[in-house]
Amino acid sequence: MGRHRPTAELPRHLDELYRRFPFERSLADDPLAMIRPIVQDRRSAEVLGIVAATLAIGNTTAIRGALGRLWALEPGPPADWLLAPPTPARRRALAPFRHRWIRGDQLEYLARVLRAYYADHASLEDAFVVGLAEGGFAAGLDRVAHVLRGDGHSRGLGPPPSGYAHLFPSPLELPRSPCKRLTLFVRWMVRDRYPDFGYWSRVPTGELRVPLDQHVHWIALNLGLTDRRTRSWAAVEEVTAALRRIDPVDPVRFDFVLCHTGISGDCPKERDLTVCGPCSVRPDCRLWRGRAVAA
Ligand code: SF4
Incomplete structure (x- = not known):
């Protein structure tokens, strides 16, 4: 897997993913639902x-x-x-x-x-x-x-x-x-x-540092937030540094969204036109590099 870099528009795309995210739906599937x-x-x-x-x-x-x-x-x-x-x-x-x-x-x-x-x-x-x-x-x-x-x-x-x-x-x-x-x-x-x-x-x-579970790591790797293919503290620092460049005050605000994009199946972790078409970060995704949605 070669180096991959997101587009310069990644901050806007991540913001859009965050704004459109169904927090209530995913909270019901989160450990927080059992303690809130x-x-x-x-x-x-x-x-x-x-x-x-x-x-x-x-x-x-x-x-x-x-x-x-x-x-x-x-x-x-x-x-x-x-x-x-x-x-x-x-x-x-x-x-x-x-x-x-x-x-x-x-x-x-x-x-x-x-x-x-x-x-x-x-x-x-x-x-x-x-x-x-x-x-x-x-x-x-x-x-x-x-x-x-x-x-x-x-x-x-x-x-x-x-x-x-x-x-x-x-x-x-x-x-x-x-x-x-x-x-x-x-x-x-x-x-x-x-x-x-x-x-x-x-x-x-x-x-704060990002809690790097497998879902967050997968999408971070495929958006070019890190090149590290294994989860480690160095990968945590690298992904957090990339998110901090986008939001220096609250870099970890994207964590819940990235994590539950994976948990919910919103991201199939493979190229799937039906699911990926409306994905806000598709232009930055390694799987769609150089590919248009409309055939
Ligand atoms: S484009 Fe598809 S594979 Fe890439 S992050 Fe979005 S949903 Fe996941």
Whole structure:
């Protein structure tokens, strides 16, 4: 696959894609649909958000199903249940839970880590902004990853379950990972434009990085926003830099649209005249390079 560059009109085409996008239709298919109705405040947004982002693996129907099963384990607000003092009953309720390779005992440990953290801190934003000031977005993500692993405040919690720390990769330690789930969580917390929550006010939206899932990566590669064929932190930086040139204040506003263009089937990921004809970014798409729609 050779180098590909979009047209000079890409900013206008992306804006058009954004303006015409059916946000409500796609929100119903997004993990956010499972937390927006039950978020009450910043604390509950962080707790439910980190659980939803941690489970954001695989297709969206399975993710929403996993969250629904989790919320149904106990009547009442799930964030309250997760932040309550741990009990044998909660451990037993969570024990059989599985979503892909993520297990209930890991979520039970995460709940206890969050409870211990909030005993001394108001928000996960506190950790993020320390890292952001020291070394930028990746360092902020690194700080949050270490908090979630329990580093520094896990005394009395016992050893974590197997595989627990791997749920929260840091771009400083694992640059081959796009760290999509934590990056997605930070997008939800920082952006205050629909469909995100905007509870974190100390992180400028211009600092955000794109949560590079397979759909966003495919379209970014085919629009020439990156030449990197594998997802990695370097690819995250490259795609974000390209989007920042289009919208320096809020580069990640395109993320939901690009992601759900792929999830919904709006983009077939192949040349299909019926679907691609009205696509706003068709003139920039690698698959249509040098081809006219009308035969
Ligand atoms: S032109 Fe077709 S393949 Fe290319 S981005 Fe648009 S819908 Fe997807």
